[in-house]
Amino acid sequence: MTTNSNKKNIRVAIAGLGAIGKSLSTHLASGAIPGVELTAVSAKDHQKAQEFVKTLAHPVKVLKIEDLEPEADVVVECAPANLLGDIITPFLKNQKRAIVLSVGAILFRPDLVELAKETGGVIMVPTGALIGLDAMVAAAEGNIHSVRMITRKPPKGLEGAPHLIEHHISVANLTEPLKIFTGNAKEAAKGFPANLNVVVALALAGIGPEKTLLEIWADPTVVRNTHTITVDSDSAKFTMTMENIPSENPRTGRIVAQSVVAMLRKLTSHFQVGT
Structure with a gap:
């Protein structure tokens, strides 16, 4: 009988440490999703980010946006919309996944969708606040x-x-x-x-x-x-x-972070419910 005990974890990087990024980081670092591991984060203020990661259940790297890709298989974009291309392009070029929260920015960056098609990378948009x-x-x-x-x-x-x-x-x-x-x-x-x-x-x-x-x-x-x-x-x-219910950031609901967690959980699940 064979087992998957040697199967590698999916490595996740989080770009942006606002209310959503912090919530996700805390959840992932606690080991809440079997098979998914938080490996790196990036934020505008590196000093504050360093202080924040000290509160996590295990240490993770604090890196510049351009240095995230080698450390992860999936990037979660939780940053200002103008940084979308800088964050996800390296992952798409290397046939990796990018979970995008600034989905509005995609409308004005069709080149990113074309890049994903060309390379085999994947842009993923979580359900977020949108039931139905x-x-x-x-x-x-x-x-x-x-x-x-x-x-x-x-x-x-x-x-x-x-x-x-x-x-x-x-x-x-x-x-x-x-x-x-x-x-x-x-x-x-x-x-x-x-x-x-x-x-x-x-x-x-x-x-x-x-x-x-x-x-x-x-x-x-x-x-x-x-x-x-x-x-x-x-x-x-x-x-x-x-x-x-708004998160600490009144522009964003708490359920957004939970939706990303659910999407990451689905990546490793052998039983999936929903389209």
């Missing part, structure tokens, strides 16, 4: 007539978005909901790069960023990031509402 993504992927095998989404966020989670700055919209001291955006997913990704990865994932799984329509509300009456999505297709019509 499996249903959307299945519906896309047929004909989707329309996809609409309404997002409501506490104003603090929207502050500093390029769309607000460009259009001189203030969300400070709101006492009632304010609609701050109407448009499609591609426009939303440009105007709210730190906020709307959920709608981009929805668009990429469904009918595309130009046809996926969206409203965004700054809403002082909500404490959770709330998304309501309505899909009409030839196989099903469904509506889903998510109320995601």
Whole structure:
């Protein structure tokens, strides 16, 4: 009888140590996923990163972005969207996997998708805050007539978005909901790069960023990031509402880190549930 006792662990690097990166690092370093090992992290402030890794269950390397690839089989991108190419390109060139959280940036970097096709590398987008993504992927095998989404966020989670700055919209001291955006997913990704990865994932799984329509509300009456999505297709019509608890970063839900953990767990699993 043979065993897999000599099977090598999947080595993971995490690029970015914000709320999501720290949560993932702590989880992976604790050995929570059998067969998956955290080997390296990267962050803008190396001194703070060094202090953080001292709190982990086992030591990992703190490296520059360009030095991550030799240390890992998979990179998890948890960084500002403008760093996406720098982080994942070395992994794609070497036929490795890249788990991308700044999925909105993919819309403006089709060259990265082409690179993955050319080399055999893989770009992976976790479900994140988007419940029902499996249903959307299945519906896309047929004909989707329309996809609409309404997002409501506490104003603090929207502050500093390029769309607000460009259009001189203030969300400070709101006492009632304010609609701050109407448009499609591609426009939303440009105007709210730190906020709307959920709608981009929805668009990429469904009918595309130009046809996926969206409203965004700054809403002082909500404490959770709330998304309501309505899909009409030839196989099903469904509506889903998510109320995601924000992480330490009000722009991002806690469930995002858990979604990445679930994706990494699936890489080593011999029994998989879901599309």
